Amino acid sequence: MNILVLVSGNGSNLQALIDAEKSGRCSEGGRESGGMRIAAVVSDKAGVFALQRANNAGIPAITETPDKSLPREERQRELSDRILRIAGKYNAGLIVLAGFLSILRGNIVKAYSGRIINLHPSLLPDFGGEGMYGDRVHRAVLASGKKESGCTVHLVDGGTDTGPVLLQRRVPVLPGDSAESLAARIHREEHIAIVDAVIRFPELSAL
Numbered sequence: 001m002n003i004l005v006l007v008s009g010n011g012s013n014l015q016a017l018i019d020a021e022k023s024g025r026c027s028e029g030g031r032e033s034g035g036m037r038i039a040a041v042v043s044d045k046a047g048v049f050a051l052q053r054a055n056n057a058g059i060p061a062i063t064e065t066p067d068k069s070l071p072r073e074e075r076q077r078e079l080s081d082r083i084l085r086i087a088g089k090y091n092a093g094l095i096v097l098a099g100f101l102s103i104l105r106g107n108i109v110k111a112y113s114g115r116i117i118n119l120h121p122s123l124l125p126d127f128g129g130e131g132m133y134g135d136r137v138h139r140a141v142l143a144s145g146k147k148e149s150g151c152t153v154h155l156v157d158g159g160t161d162t163g164p165v166l167l168q169r170r171v172p173v174l175p176g177d178s179a180e181s182l183a184a185r186i187h188r189e190e191h192i193a194i195v196d197a198v199i200r201f202p203e204l205s206a207l
């Protein structure tokens, strides 16, 4: 199955997927699905390191930035439509949002219903939704006094961080944690979770 990976920044989760594919894990685990292959990477920000990671791996790296002249919803739809065309061009069977900060709206959500997955750095439904990304999530977890956080891979359903959960990995919140230390602990789990979710996607999405 061809995968389109969407990114906005550093791309360490993309790297985890690239490494898993290189090591043969995607083709092994995905045998039932005919194997998984990253067909292309799309970033909504120019010049981010994730694009370089794709280039280094010989994967087509495409930049599609939002059109700032459009009002918010239209801007999200227009970018989503461009990504939908790219997904079609690369015959993507699965779209993976690996640290992608734009919100997908409109046609792509219908055309790829049940075939778009997002990675979020908290135990959804807690600490998700509009504006909950990056360190804001971890700061909110620390402020809440929760003893546990983690990451979630879920299906994208047109809301923000609302689709059915495919898998979660948990980490403790430790005394003295900063947003950075908690983020780092969660990041390590994300790298495992995203690879796991892609390899087991046929099984997980059928549950």
Ligand code: GRF
Pocket (backbone or CB within 6 Å): 008, 009, 010, 011, 012, 013, 014, 050, 098, 099, 100, 119, 120, 121, 133, 134, 187, 190
């Ligand atoms: C991850 O924490 C992911 O959950 C969030 O953005 C971060 C991306 O990290 N949505 P990276 O770009 O994959 O290193």
